Amino acid sequence: xxxxxxxxxxxxxxxxxxxxxxxxxxxxxxxxxxxxxxxxxxxxxxxxxxxxxxxxxxxxxxxxxxxxxxxxxxxxxxxxxxxxxxxxxxxxxxxxxxxxxxxxxxxxxxxxxxxxxxxxxxxxxxxxxxxxxxxxxxxxxxxxxxxxxxxxxxxxxxxxxxxxxxxxxxxxxxxxxxxxxxxxxxxxxxxxxxxxxxxxxxxxxxxxxxxxxxxxxxxxxxxxxxxxxxxxxxxxxxxxxxxxxxxxxxxxxxxxxxxxxxxxxxxxxxxxxxxxxxxxxxxxxxxxxxxxxxxxxxxxxxxxxxxxxxxxxxxxxxxxxxxxxxxxxxxxxxxxxxxxxxxxxxxxxxxxxxxxxxxxxxxxxxxxxxxxxxxxxxxxxxxxxxxxxxxxxxxxxxxxxxxxxxxxx
Amino acid sequence: xxxxxxxxxxxxxxxxxxxxxxxxxxxxxxxxxxxxxxxxxxxxxxxxxxxxxxxxxxxxxxxxxxxxxxxxxxxxxxxxxxxxxxxxxxxxxxxxxxxxxxxxxxxxxxxx
Numbered sequence: 001x002x003x004x005x006x007x008x009x010x011x012x013x014x015x016x017x018x019x020x021x022x023x024x025x026x027x028x029x030x031x032x033x034x035x036x037x038x039x040x041x042x043x044x045x046x047x048x049x050x051x052x053x054x055x056x057x058x059x060x061x062x063x064x065x066x067x068x069x070x071x072x073x074x075x076x077x078x079x080x081x082x083x084x085x086x087x088x089x090x091x092x093x094x095x096x097x098x099x100x101x102x103x104x105x106x107x108x109x110x111x112x113x114x115x116x117x118x119x120x121x122x123x124x125x126x127x128x129x130x131x132x133x134x135x136x137x138x139x140x141x142x143x144x145x146x147x148x149x150x151x152x153x154x155x156x157x158x159x160x161x162x163x164x165x166x167x168x169x170x171x172x173x174x175x176x177x178x179x180x181x182x183x184x185x186x187x188x189x190x191x192x193x194x195x196x197x198x199x200x201x202x203x204x205x206x207x208x209x210x211x212x213x214x215x216x217x218x219x220x221x222x223x224x225x226x227x228x229x230x231x232x233x234x235x236x237x238x239x240x241x242x243x244x245x246x247x248x249x250x251x252x253x254x255x256x257x258x259x260x261x262x263x264x265x266x267x268x269x270x271x272x273x274x275x276x277x278x279x280x281x282x283x284x285x286x287x288x289x290x291x292x293x294x295x296x297x298x299x300x301x302x303x304x305x306x307x308x309x310x311x312x313x314x315x316x317x318x319x320x321x322x323x324x325x326x327x328x329x330x331x332x333x334x335x336x337x338x339x340x341x342x343x344x345x346x347x348x349x350x351x352x353x354x355x356x357x358x359x360x361x362x363x364x365x366x367x368x369x370x371x372x373x374x375x376x377x378x379x380x381x382x383x384x385x386x387x388x389x390x391x392x393x394x395x396x397x398x399x400x401x402x403x404x405x406x407x408x409x
Numbered sequence: 410x411x412x413x414x415x416x417x418x419x420x421x422x423x424x425x426x427x428x429x430x431x432x433x434x435x436x437x438x439x440x441x442x443x444x445x446x447x448x449x450x451x452x453x454x455x456x457x458x459x460x461x462x463x464x465x466x467x468x469x470x471x472x473x474x475x476x477x478x479x480x481x482x483x484x485x486x487x488x489x490x491x492x493x494x495x496x497x498x499x500x501x502x503x504x505x506x507x508x509x510x511x512x513x514x515x516x517x518x519x520x521x
Contacts, residue, residue, distance in 0.1 A: 191423045392420045401454040403462070 002093035008223035015214025016105035026204025033196040034394025035120045042115035050108045061140035066150025091221040116312030117175035158359035162219035164274025164325045172319020174371040184309035205262035216276035230276040233284040240288025241268020267295035270321035275329035278341040283332035330356030410505040417490040417498040425489045438471040448496035
C-alpha cells in the first residue's frame with residue numbers, strides 16, 4: 001500500500017463528491033425560480049440514495065468477481081470482504097475501501113446528470129424509484145462491462161479512462177429517452193423558461209471543473225505522472241471548449257454569453273473524460289474545441305429543430321460530448337502517454353476507433369432500451385409526471401412545501 | 410382615457426401579453442405583487458415546522474387606453490387569464506386625467 005496514492009485518491013474522492021452539489025447548483029440556476037429547490041433536491045437525494053445503494057449492492061454488482069463478462073457476483077454484498085487491504089485487481093496500492101469510495105462518487109453523479117432532462121415536471125416518488133432501478137440495472141452492469149475485471153467491453157479493448165461511456169454516454173442518452181417519455185413542459189416553446197439565476201449556474205460550473213480534476217486525474221488511481229497528465233488534459237480541454245463555445249455563439253448569435261462559456265467548459269470536460277489518461281495535451285485542445293462546437297450545435301440547432309424538451313441539455317452536453325470523447329479517444333490515444341492503453345487512428349492503428357465505436361453503440365442501445373423499459377414499468381404503478389396544476393404552481397411548493405426566495409422579506 | 414389594472418396568475422402573463430399584442434395593445438406595465446383574496450394560502454415546511462403563508466404571488470398588468478376600447482380589452486384579458494379556479498384575479502378600471510409621452514410631448518389620446 002502506498003500512502004501517497006491513498007492520500008491522493010481520498011482527496012480525489014472528495015473532489016468528485018463535490019461535483020454533485022456543484023451539478024445541483026449548475027442545474028438549479030437554469031430552471032425557473034419556482035422549481036429551483038426541486039432541482040437541487042434531485043441531486044441531493046441521489047447522494048443519499050446511491051451512497052447507500054452502492055455499499056449495499058452497487059459496488060459488488062459493478063466490481064465484484066465476474067459472471068460471464070456481464071455482471072459482478074454478490075460476494076461483496078454490504079462490502080463483505082472489502083477492507084483496508086488493497087485488492088490486487090483494482091488499484092493495488094490503495095485500500096480496497098478507498099477504491100470503493102472513489103467509485104461510489106461516480107455512481108452518485110451519473111443518475112444526477114439525468115435529472116437535467118426531466119427538470120420541472122417529474123413526480124418525486126417516481127424520480128426516486130427511477131434512480132434506484134437505473135443505478136442497479138443500468139449503471140452497475142455498464143460499469144462492470146467497461147471497468148470490471150472480465151467485463152466484456154474491457155476485454156474487447158475499449159478505452160474509457162474516467163467514465164465517458166459509463167457516466168456520460170449512459171446518462172446522456174438515458175436523459176433523452178426520459179425527456180421524450182415524460183413529455184415537454186407545459187408552455188414549452190411559448191412561455192419564457194429562461195434561467196432564473198445565471199450566477200448560480202456559473203458557480204456550479206466552477207465547482208464541476210474543480211471536481212473534475214479528481215474525476216479524471218484520480219482515475220489514474222495513483223499519485224503519479226499519468227495523473228498529472230490527465231489533470232493537464234482536463235484543464236486544457238475545458239478551456240478550449242469554453243473558448244470554442246464562446247466563439248461559435250458569437251458567430252451564430254452575435255454575442256458570447258457567460259451561460260454559454262460555462263456550458264462550453266462542461267462540454268469540454270465531458271469530451272476529455274474517456275481520453276484524459278490516453279492523449280496528449282495538444283490533442284486535448286482539439287478534443288475540447290470540437291467538443292464545445294459539437295455540443296453547441298446539438299443544443300442550439302438540433303434540439304431546436306427536433307423540438308424535444310431536454311430541459312437542461314443533459315443529452316446535448318453529456319450524450320453528444322461523451323460520444324465525441326469516446327471516438328476522439330479512438331483517434332488520439334497513444335501508448336507514449338499510457339502504455340496500458342492503446343494507439344489510436346492518428347498513431348497508425350485504425351482498429352481502436354472501431355472498437356470505441358462499437359462500445360459506444362452497445363452502450364447507447366443498452367441504456368436507451370433499459371431506461372425506456374424502467375420508465376414504462378414505473379408508470380404502471382405510479383404517475384411519472386406531476387399534475388398540470390402542480391407544474392404551474394411550481395414543484396418547490398407542490399412537491400416539497402418550500403419556497404426558495406421569500407417574497408419581500 | 411381609462412386605466413385598466415389586471416391582477417392575474419403569474420403563469421398567465423405571457424398569454425395575456427400575446428393576446429393584447431395581437432389586438433394592437435403593445436404598451437403595458439407589469440409588476441410582481443403578492444396579495445390575498447379568496448384563494449387560500451399555501452403551507453410551507455421549514456425544518457419540520459409548518460407555516461401557512463397567506464400572501465400569494467401574482468402579476469399586475471397596467472394599461473391606459475381610450476374609453477372605446479375598454480370593454481374589448483377586458484374581454485381579452487378575462488379570456489386569457491381565466492382558469493375557472495379560485496385565484497384567477499381581478500380587473501379594476503379607473504379614470505385617467507392625462508397621459509403624456511415623454512419623448513414627443515404629446516398629450517391626451519395622442520399619447521396612447
